[in-house]
Amino acid sequence: MLRTQTSLSTWSQERSMKCLVLLGLVAFSDCIVNEDHEKSSSENNMLNNFLKEHAYRLYQTSSLGSNIATHLLRNFQDVMGNITIGTPPQEFQVVFDSASFDLWVPSVFCMSPTCSSHVMFRHIESSTFPPIRNTFSIEYCSGSMKGVDAHDNVQIGDLVSTDQPFGLSMKQLGFEGMPFDGVFGLNYPNLSFTGGIPIFDNLKNQSAVSELVFAIYLSKSKLEGNVVMFGGLDHRYYQGVLNWIPLIQAGDRHVQMDRITMKRQDIACSGGCEALVDTGTSLTLGPRRLVDNILRLIGAMPRTTFHVLGPITCPLLSSINGINYSLPAQAYTITDSSDDCYTIFKENTASASTETWILGDVFLRQYFSVYDQGNDRIGLAQTV
Numbered sequence: 156m157l158r159t160q161t162s163l164s165t166w167s168q169e170r171s172m173k174c175l176v177l178l179g180l181v182a183f184s185d186c187i188v189n190e191d192h193e194k195s196s197s198e199n200n201m202l203n204n205f206l207k208e209h210a211y212r213l214y215q216t217s218s219l220g221s222n223i224a225t226h227l228l229r230n231f232q233d234v235m236g237n238i239t240i241g242t243p244p245q246e247f248q249v250v251f252d253s254a255s256f257d258l259w260v261p262s263v264f265c266m267s268p269t270c271s272s273h274v275m276f277r278h279i280e281s282s283t284f285p286p287i288r289n290t291f292s293i294e295y296c297s298g299s300m301k302g303v304d305a306h307d308n309v310q311i312g313d314l315v316s317t318d319q320p321f322g323l324s325m326k327q328l329g330f331e332g333m334p335f336d337g338v339f340g341l342n343y344p345n346l347s348f349t350g351g352i353p354i355f356d357n358l359k360n361q362s363a364v365s366e367l368v369f370a371i372y373l374s375k376s377k378l379e380g381n382v383v384m385f386g387g388l389d390h391r392y393y394q395g396v397l398n399w400i401p402l403i404q405a406g407d408r409h410v411q412m413d414r415i416t417m418k419r420q421d422i423a424c425s426g427g428c429e430a431l432v433d434t435g436t437s438l439t440l441g442p443r444r445l446v447d448n449i450l451r452l453i454g455a456m457p458r459t460t461f462h463v464l465g466p467i468t469c470p471l472l473s474s475i476n477g478i479n480y481s482l483p484a485q486a487y488t489i490t491d492s493s494d495d496c497y498t499i500f501k502e503n504t505a506s507a508s509t510e511t512w513i514l515g516d517v518f519l520r521q522y523f524s525v526y527d528q529g530n531d532r533i534g535l536a537q538t539v
């Protein structure tokens with residue numbers, strides 16, 4: 156998600172940039188059908204398919220051993236699950252987002268169409284809801300919201316954070332078609348707009364979790380669904396070595412990337428660049444010129460950035476901290492329900508002074524990710 160805040164320095168503004176991009180990535184399969192026809196408003200179709208074909212439901216929560224809460228998400232496309240707020244609990248679907256900083260849900264005061272099509276928090280019905288204080292606003296790539304600071308009990312599965320600060324949106328722009336009610340920011344406390352201690356830090360403070368670690372498993376199969384783990388990780392969700400990568404700076408989730416290669420040639424990030432590990436973005440985003448370059452190399456049509464023409468076989472390698480992370484062709488190409496083939500590379504519209512790639516869900520579906528806030532590092536391992 157992209158956010159801007161005028162009172163922050165340009166530097167921190169850049170560091171906090173993030174795009175929430177949720178599109179209808181309907182099936183993951185080899186793109187071998189190559190019809191050369193234009194598709195009108197293909198992105199809209201993808202979004203429509205997405206909305207038609209997917210349900211987002213958390214079906215179970217369970218505690219595994221020592222203070223690790225595993226949150227199984229029935230949803231397979233996005234990192235989305237249910238939380239409750241208030242007493243008695245009111246339920247919301249939120250996107251668990253490793254790169255943004257705030258928790259918010261729509262309020263009943265919100266008149267925007269995107270609020271009324273979602274669950275709105277009825278503060279009057281919560282006995283633990285104190286009076287509202289300050290206002291705030293956040294800008295994302297995909298929209299913006301204005302809201303008020305609130306606090307109340309928030310529950311994710313069996314974990315409860317009492318008197319948790321969060322945001323209630325009063326106005327939302329540009330979230331049309333987004334399947335979630337609100338956003339569950341899991342980044343460091345540094346750039347929070349709603350203020351107060353973020354929920355994950357609070358759960359640690361209140362000893363609900365033993366470690367400031369969460370992990371995310373994105374399933375390759377619709378049957379399983381995604382999983383979010385709080386307080387530790389369950390080793391059953393990855394295979395091989397878990398490689399730890401130091402963050403460039405404590406306070407957000409950027410890591411140093413060495414290069415991006417295809418067919419043994421550097422195709423982007425030559426000489427090094429930054430990568431944001433971001434569960435709130437479904438695609439892989441990078442600077443326009445370099446994305447165009449990759450699209451040319453894989454034979455995607457330059458005018459409609461998604462559409463692929465030729466069969467693709469070469470994996471893309473992202474080298475991070477000396478390790479090659481391979482993204483097979485069938486991971487970075489997607490066929491929709493009309494058998495049209497798309498690539499997952501897209502321009503990052505947020506400008507940054509350094510070359511920055513956003514490694515979203517497509518990358519994270521191949522690599523189980525662990526966010527170790529106590530040691531300022533991210534772990535990546537091959538998913539099972």
Ligand SMILES: *[C@@H]1O[C@H](CO)[C@@H](O)[C@H](O)[C@H]1NC(C)=O
Pocket residue numbers: 211212213214215237246247248274
């Ligand atoms: C999740 O929340 C949504 C909306 O609040 C609700 O419709 C759905 O039934 C919930 N899913 C589960 C598994 O509780």
Ligand SMILES: *[C@@H]1O[C@H](CO)[C@@H](O)[C@H](O)[C@H]1NC(C)=O
Pocket residue numbers: 344352353356357360
């Ligand atoms: C809770 O964690 C925050 C850091 O996020 C820290 O500043 C604060 O002092 C902690 N509070 C308690 C009661 O431990």
Ligand SMILES: *[C@@H]1O[C@H](CO)[C@@H](O)[C@H](O)[C@H]1NC(C)=O
Pocket residue numbers: 167170343345404405406407
């Ligand atoms: C985030 O906050 C911590 C603790 O105050 C600080 O050490 C760190 O430099 C901050 N990081 C960023 C990117 O602002």
Ligand SMILES: *[C@@H]1O[C@H](CO)[C@@H](O)[C@H](O)[C@H]1NC(C)=O
Pocket residue numbers: 416418419420472474477478479
């Ligand atoms: C990573 O991939 C590059 C390009 O194919 C190769 O030259 C290099 O040896 C690989 N590195 C490792 C550690 O496997």
